[in-house]
Amino acid sequence: MKKSTTIKLLLATVFAAMFALFMVACSSGSGSASSASASASSEAASSAAASSEAASSAAATPANPVLRVSTTTSVNDSGLLPYLQPTFEADTGYQMEVTSAGTGAAIKKGETGDADVLLVHAKASEEEFVNSGFGVERIPFMYNYFVIVGPEDDPAGVANCTTAADAFKAIADSGQTFVSRGDDSGTNKKELQIWEAAGITPEGLDWYVNAGAGMGATLTQAAERQGYTLTDKGTFLSNDAKNSLKIVLGEADDMKNTYSMIAISPEKWPDTNIDGANAFIEWMTSEKASKLIADYGVAEYGEPLFYLLESAK
Amino acid sequence: MDELVQAFSLLFTPGSELSQIVLLTLQMSAFSTVISTVIGVPLGVCVGLYRFRGKRLIMRILNTLMGLPPVLAGLIVFFILSRSGPLGTLKLLYTLPAMVTAQVVLITPIVCGLSATAISGIAPLVHETAHGMGLTRKRELLCLLYECRSQLLSILFVAFGRSIGEVGAVMLVGGNVQYKTRVMTTAIMLETNMGHFEYAVALGIVLLVISFVINSIALTLQERTSGVETGVAWNASRGGKLGGDGR
Incomplete structure (x- = not known):
């Protein structure tokens, strides 16, 4: 019993020390930057020497x-x-x-x-x-190009659209599930732009699923729910979701x-x-x-x- | 620091997304803890109490499963609940029940293994006493559980802690869907992936504070009801876990 108390005390001290270190590291962002610049200048000097050496050899x-x-x-x-x-x-x-x-x-x-x-x-x-x-x-x-992928039978009729904005309107009108990245990624930003162009605010609507996930997980979720999503072509083609979803709209002008x-x-x-x-x-x-x-x-x-x-x- | 203030003020704003996330997290953890305790403790008591063929093997399997990677538990549940899986028609994937199921798969072996260890450590003593006092089997069992109460309580805390802090399994089967299956850990993950590192840390601190408050309430209640000094209870349970190996 006594031994375990000592160990716990030790552990507590270690944790407290780690926490303190962590707080210091957080609060002194600017401080670390200046010290980094100091070390960088000495590094630059040595690197200049090194590069002249390197140039002569390889x-x-x-x-x-x-x-x-x-x-x-x-x-x-x-x-x-x-x-x-x-x-x-x-x-x-x-x-x-x-x-x-x-x-x-x-x-x-x-x-x-x-x-x-x-x-x-x-x-x-x-x-x-x-x-x-x-x-x-x-x-x-x-x-x-971004592509819109959806279920094989394309219940929202996206394949008949010519632009991404039209396609999003069709999805919204049909009330079919749309899975959004929701993670502030480039794809997510593009998606939000298209919604804006379509004049629709999907946030909080029943069919709009905000997955807060990477492209792979979002595609998996779209495949499981048999919904639509916006994806880059490369990730889709290399994902298993391509077995149960298909590209319903690709290479539209507003999807570059x-x-x-x-x-x-x-x-x-x-x-x-x-x-x-x-x-x-x-x-x-x-x-x-x-x-x-x-x-x-x-x-x-x-x-x-x-x-x-x-x-x- | 601003982020921390922001996070706490959001926490106490009724109807804010954060308060909804916290409520869902607590709901999930409560369900996971209760269900895995209800399944795990009786099983653990049986394994710890009785001698039977293959007990050593079962203890080994339990000890292995105690280290089950959350992602693996999530994957198993994912495959079962997936559209193409055996229970796909239930449409449970990306719902709270799916998350609780994955966590029960993850936590039950822990509860089971820990309670088996706790019980088997103390069972011979209680049996001797009970025998001497001429108690019935039923009374003896109750007596045993009573003697183990502090260990069982700390097992409950371990289960709760595992549940509230777990991210891999709930991310996979819950899908981190806003307003539906987003819990604290997956929200922290998301904020990290979005590059909001400070806010992610703030959410982590909120989660720890909530855990602390719940643990304190539970311990205080336990002190009040049984008069056991909690420091001793905790030590005893640690001793039980580390010392008595029950094999």
């Missing part, structure tokens, strides 16, 4: 080889980044560390300094991000989905890998990467999953 070993890419699930889970990664790493010498989340969280990682470059798809949030000084520049470079890259501004976070970010952006817009991206998915799905923007070529 072209493909950058001073800071780790590149943290924060991207959305649609780019990572569709397999595009894992497909490009080995070639990028062989060409530039950088090592990619990819984290994927909804666009909201992906951008947040840029704000907290936990990424070097973003690859996301939500124009308004991206512009806000750049305008508040976190990003250097928004570089749109590829696109694909543009992906951009943003390097994190070294002025906000001096210790981010800006050289790596620039190398990434340069490589992604190169002739070689464009060809790889245009080929991706053709073998497996019979069509590319992403298209290069003309301006980026």
